[in-house]
Amino acid sequence: MRFDQPKTYSISLTGWGFWLGSLAGAALLTSLGLGWLVTGLVALLLLLLSLPILVLLAFRWWARRWITTDHCPVCGSESQAVEGTRFLCPDCGEPLFVADGHFYRQTPPGTIEVEPLEDSGWELMS
Incomplete structure (x- = not known):
């Protein structure tokens, strides 16, 4: 017995096993009905198609805010x-x-803002 290699187990579905597994899967899907699978795929497709529109609407909401x-x-x-x-x-x-x-x-602290007055025609004497 070699301790450096772990034991591995595998299932091989070649030959009859593959066909029996496929037949069992088909029987299971037939008994459950395929309507749920088609409905699920259509819902996923609609979600993927509407996702860009939803992202655009969310961005516009963020931008307005x-x-x-x-x-x-x-x-x-x-x-x-x-x-x-x-x-x-x-x-x-x-x-x-x-x-x-x-x-x-953005004015530094201590800045006093003034607005200029219009010239009233007075001149300063020097």
Whole structure:
């Protein structure tokens, strides 16, 4: 007895065994009916055909939920970005971030924003 090789068992269905096994399988399928097999294959085919449509609908739902469209607070150009990300405005290059469906400027702490006034015609005396 050799200990270095494991014992292997195999079933050979050659000759009469193959035909008897095939006949038993055919008898089993005939007694159960083949309607369930055809129905299952058709259902699997329909699932595989509808899977790309379902994936597309899921992606569109995700995109509507997470992609924000808004105007740049500096130049007013409209663009799109994913919620919670930071990006540069494609027109003016201003660094922006997206929060709560709106675009905001990224300003360092302590920055005071001012808006220029129109020239009222007054001149400074020097």
